[in-house]
Amino acid sequence: MANWKFTDQYGSTYPSLQYSILSLxxxxxxxxNGNNFTGTLDVDATGTALSTIGTMLGMGSIPLSGTVDATGASLTVTLRSTNDQDFTQAIANCIPLIGGSITKNAWLDINTVSSQTDPEGDSPPTDVFSLGVTIAIGSASVDINTQVPMNGGFFYLSGEFTGVGISLNDLNFLMGPLAEGNAWFPSTELGPYSAGQTSFGLLSMSLLCYVTLAPSFSISINSVNVEVGISKLPLMGNALYLDPLGVWVTVTNPTSDAAVTWGLLGSVKLCNYANPGPVGLSDPDFTFDFTMTFPSSTDNTFGIAAYLENPAGKSVNVMLQDLMGQGTNVGIGDNITVNSFEFDTSADVSTGTINEFSTSIVMSGGFGLFEKIPLSVEQLSISVAYSAS
Amino acid sequence: MKIVCWNLKNIGQTKLGNAFTNTFTPYGLGNNVLDYMMKLVMGDAAWSNLWGLAGLSNNPADIFVIIELKTGGHNKNQAVSGTCLPTITAITNAMNQVAVTRNINNNYQYSFATPKITGNHETVGVIFNNLVFNANPATISLRDNNNAYINPRTPFMASLVEGTTTTKIVGIHAPPVKGGANVRYRPPIDYVRKLGIVGELDPTAAVSPTDYFIMGDFNCNPGSSYTNGFGVAVTGFNQLLAWNYNSLIPNGTLSSVRTRVANVNPQPSNYLSEAYDNLLYNFSVAPGGISEYVLDLIGNARNVSQPLNPVALYPNNLVAVLNNYNKVSDHLPMIIEY
Known part of the structure; x- marks a missing residue:
């Protein structure tokens, strides 16, 4: 059978297909057969789009199967590789740190949706071509993935997770020489916040990999980033959640001269009164982000910075209804809006005194003194700053 | 010495991993935003057509300045937070990775200067070759001679020391234009005028050999003006020029990137819109040769998947190149080599 591409059959009907992975x-x-598709990718014939992954995997061909739906105004192609065992072995052999028994599964995913109304000249909005890998983290398994790399250089293998409980020891395989005594995790600095904690939620993981194609092929791990903590912690009924509260840790050069940086971050999310509970966290009305820094050997400062942003411009009345129920009305006008609220503070832990404090709030909507005067006041902001130096 | 300055439009850790479209990635310019940045900053052969410009080499940058580095907080000159340190750490580490892979780490090893907040959720990143400059350079978000920060984003300065010479790297991000035709340049021009009352930027006050570089997003250019209430045209760069700051970037060189192709315009205004970025210098002792450019990464993008036969992507692939470039930034980078 002659070589074939999706654009040979569907390109004239779905013009944006020529800007998708399926054109390559x-x-x-x-x-x-009906909507059921099977096929075999030819690495050499494809060329650049598969040359890097082909070299990584040591494969000249990749079998795929899935579905092709060409009804209506859109073409939807969903394919997955079918030689998982070969894929898994190949990935385990070529990517450091996650080799051997850690890599449980690996595969290739293709998902393209080409509509006849897609804008001209660029790829369809949905055009996924990714490498997925399942790795073992203690007794759990997580999926990390990357858009298939097509160049020598950097690519990220990453994923975000829910409900993955781990111990610190479970991540030691990623941390190189810092694994000893869980040295990569700031237990000492966190003090009582982590003392006695044996189980953490793994919230996200990212491996920054570097591919060298010449003079010889190799992959190295440039850095590992993990976020551990808790997510979807209810603070007030099913309206207000801490999602997440976490510690991020970045270990650079984990296989050689490992160095660690870390920090604490979190988000308080207020769900819409019509979409409460954990489901509503995917689209909260308000998000209040905060970060904390802890004292180190070179800096006695403890700091916290937080800011609320309201990009959708939702009013204070919406905020009150989200908190206290639909229909709540305390007499504030519907046009009063908190555009932003933030504060920063730092304290010298050696003296126990506040070094710096600042806060600002920006509101709009016309109120009080400014409501009736002829000037057009778009926003009112109040800022307060204090410094001990 | 090579300095690259790039406004990277609110760069944070998540953005570094953003991938390009599947039909752009095979061109060989990068797998994602970080990879794309590294190929430019580290002098990769993917941009060999740029290294052929007069006075430019394919050496990696000795100094990489990042405008619009994202941070938490808004208190000027205070420590950064949030995504900022992981982001600049990742970029620095990536530069070191490339240096090791190319076996040039005996000449290039990178560290970053401690960033300080310059404005609301923003700072400037300065990454430097620590085999040339001393470690732990002093950094500060600058005040003017009235001891006031310049709003909304005060200049950030890192003082790099090499032997007896100090190199002051100053990153700026002026406010955007606003208002009617006669006054739209007032906010950025007034900002640039205030640079002229920042003592640390006055070369005449230097007590030891010092080279000065002021770079970034000026949101105006030396030819810009606005009309004040007295009908007088006001320009911004007078004091800096009086201090003998110079730039080899021709006035009016477009550097801000459109979000959509303007088909009716000739190149490069079909993908560039304004002349907003600049890199001013003042040397204590003028070097033998200086070359300085705004690097047009859109008009000069090539398919380098076949290294011996690179193919220009302009004009046939302009939409894809522009859309993918917008994932990196809305500004072109600048470079100076001397």
Whole structure:
């Protein structure tokens, strides 16, 4: 069978397909039975789009199967590689730190949706071409993925997770020489906040990899970033949540001259009164982000910075209804809006005194003195700053 | 010595991993935003057509200045927070990775100067070759001679020391234009005028050999003006010029990037819109040769997947190149080499 691409059959009907991954991938053979598709990617015939991953995997061909739906005004192609065992072995062999028994599964995903109304000249909005890897973290398993790299250089293998409980020891395989005594985790600095804690939630993980293609192929891990903590912690009924409260840790050069940086971050989220509970956290009305820094050997400062932003410009009345229920009305006008609120403070832990404090609030909507005067006051901001020096 | 300055539009850790479209990535310019940045900053062969410009080499940058580095907080000159340190650490580490891979780490090793907040959720990143400059350079968000910060984003300065010479790297981000035609340049011009009353930027006050570089997003250019209430045209760069700051970037060189192709305009105004970025210098002793450019990464983008046969992507692939460039920034980078 001659080489074939999706654009050979569908390109004229779905013009944006020519700007998708499906315009590049060459199949040495394929079959379509109704919506069911099977085919084999030819790495050499495809060229650049597969040359890097082909070298990583040591494969000249990749079998795929899935569905092709060409009804209506859109073409939806969803394919997955079918040689998981070969993929898994290849990934385990070529990516440091996650090799051997840590890599449980690996595969290739393709998901393209090409609509006849897509803007001209660039890729369809949905055009996924990714490498997925399942790795073992203690007794748990998590999926990390990356858009398939096509160049020598940097690529990220990353994922975000919910409900993944781990111990610190479970991540030691990523931390190189800092694994000893969990040295990568700031237990001492966190003090009572982590004392006695044996289980953490793994919130996210990212491996920054570097591919060298010449003079010889190699992959190295440039850095590892993990975020551990808790998510979806209810603070007030099903309206207000801490999501997440976490410690981020970045270990650079984990396989050689490992160095660690870390910090604490979190978000308080207020769900819309019509969409409460954990489900509503995907689209909260307000998000209040905060970060904390802890004293180190070179800096006696404890600091916290927080800010609320309201990009959708939702009013104070919406905030009150989110907190206290739909229909809550305390007599504030519907146009009063808190555009932003933030504060920063730092304290010298050696003296126990506040070094710096500042806060600002920006509101709009016309109120009080400014409501009736002819000037057009777009926003009112109040800032207060204090410094001990 | 090579300095690259790049406004990277609110760069944070998440943005570094943003990938390009699947049909752009095979061109060989990068797998994602970080990879793309590294190929430019580290003198990769993917941009060999730029290294062929007069006076430019394919050496990695000795100093990389990042405008619009994202941070938490808003208190000027205070410590950064949030995503800022992980971001600049990742970029610095990536530069070191490339240096090691290319076996040039005997000449190039990178550290970053401690960033300080310059404005609301913003700072300036300065990454430098620590085999040339001393470690732990002093950094400060600057005040003017009235001891006031310049709003909304005060200049940030890192003082890099090499032997007896200090190199002052100053990153700025002026406010945007606003208002009617006669006054739209007032906010950025007034900002640039205030640079002229920042004592640390006055070369005549230097007590030891000092080279000065003021760079970033000026949101105006030396030819910009506004009309004040007395009908007088006001320009911004007078004091800096009086201090003998100079730039080899021709006045009016477009540097801000459109979000959509303007097909009716000729190149490069079909993908560039304003002349907002500049890099001013003042040397204590003028070097033998200085070359300075705004690097047009859109008009000069090539398909380098076949290294021996690179193919220009302009004009046939302009939409894809522009859309993918917008994932990196809305400004072109600047470079000076001497």
């Amino acid at each position: 991938l060459v199949f040495s053979e394929h079959s379509l």
